[in-house]
Amino acid sequence: MTQTFAIRDEFIPFSPPLIEADDIAGVVDTLSTDWITTGPKTRRFQEVFCETYGAPAALAVNSCTAGLHVALVVLGVGPGDEVITVSHTFCATANVIEHVGAKPVLVDIEPETMNMDPAAFEAAITPRTKAVIPVHYAGHSAEMDTINAIAKKHGIHVIEDAAHPISGKYKGAFVGSSENPTSFSFYATKNLTTAEGGMLTGTPEFIEKARVVHLHGMSKDALKRYEKGGSWKYEVVLPGFKYNMTDLQAALGLTQLAKLDRFQARRREVVSQYSKALGDHPAFTIPVEKPEVESSWHLYVLRLNLDQLTIDRDQFIDELKERNVGTSVHYISVHLHPFYAQKYGFSPESLPVTWDTYNRIISLPLNVRITDEEVAYVIGALKDIAAKYTR
Ligand SMILES: Cc1ncc(COP(=O)(O)O)c(C=O)c1O
Known part of the structure; x- marks a missing residue:
């Protein structure tokens, strides 16, 4: 029997500030x-x-x-x-x-x-x-x-x-x-x-x-x-x-x-929880940190492996919203905006890697206020959606 995912009552915001x-x-x-x-x-x-x-x-x-x-x-x-x-x-x-x-x-x-x-x-x-x-x-x-x-x-x-x-x-x-x-x-x-x-x-x-x-x-x-x-x-x-x-x-x-060092330490904890839980999942590609780089981890940008799913990124975000998880997309590529597309004659495919990336990205909640329990919930929600819409 498949387990049902229990939706929490409270919304998990994407990135509220921490003002102390x-x-x-x-x-x-x-x-x-x-x-x-x-x-x-x-x-x-x-x-x-x-x-x-x-x-x-x-x-x-x-x-x-x-x-x-x-x-x-x-x-x-x-x-x-x-x-x-x-x-x-x-x-x-x-x-x-x-x-x-x-x-x-x-x-x-x-x-x-x-x-x-x-x-x-x-x-x-x-x-x-x-x-x-x-x-x-x-x-x-x-x-x-x-x-x-x-x-x-x-x-x-x-x-x-x-x-x-x-x-x-x-x-x-x-x-x-x-x-x-x-x-x-x-x-x-x-x-x-x-x-x-x-x-x-x-x-x-x-x-x-x-x-x-x-x-x-x-x-x-x-x-x-x-x-x-x-x-x-x-x-x-x-x-x-x-x-x-x-x-x-x-x-x-x-x-x-x-106190930014404290903030950064917490961000890294959240990042490692996401990466550990999602790294091996066939529906997701997790963000990298190259050996010569120390990221500030401003965003945790997950990429969907769309060939593994029956829904697209926008539907995936709607599913997360239904499960009370706030996310965002960083960014709508500049060449897709009407001003730039029209002025310079871009089609979405003019920049193939950008276009492919844009269609797959979701920025997960990443901030200093999110609790371990909330991170675990977000991970559970992601896996629940991926299981429901697996190809
Ligand atoms: C990549 C990038 N450049 C520039 C800006 C503009 O920053 P500001 O809102 O401080 O002007 C942003 C803001 O989100 C950004 O993400």
């Missing part, structure tokens, strides 16, 4: 100071970020998207230029290329890591290629030695989309410790959150230019103008943006950063 008493106290303390926008806390957050991850220099911004946009502007990318990136990413990676008037050239991914395929990058280079934006998907570093070497050979800037890999490493070095402009995200679902926010890292020279671009193109920020000894005078040297982080966000960033 110290986080709340930090924000409340900041509210009672005279400085609530970009000021001493933001400066401190930048310093601690550099100390922790070995970044040459850092600029706190109000999103990873803003950091990517600023990087393109500082590097002088504009109309007539091409920027190579992946389609297997969040739309922001490509949107910023459109914002500067350049052309996003979308390339395919490696099946194993779901990161940019360096060979596809090299094949897409033209005389107009000005930059490449690899994405460290799910927190697993892209193949940076190869990508950097190809970029150097062709005189192309490398900007790293580091929305996911905070605290992750490639060949023993933290993502963000290189001289490449690198943009992190502290969005609500990220490993470290400031609700909205980001950190742009790079060389001190790059960050000085980025500082001007990220705040109206002003030669001096508010702290330099309003603190004791400051002067009200400033000059606008270019038409910049309004991308600064507030001290309220930085206060949250500081307390979250101080």
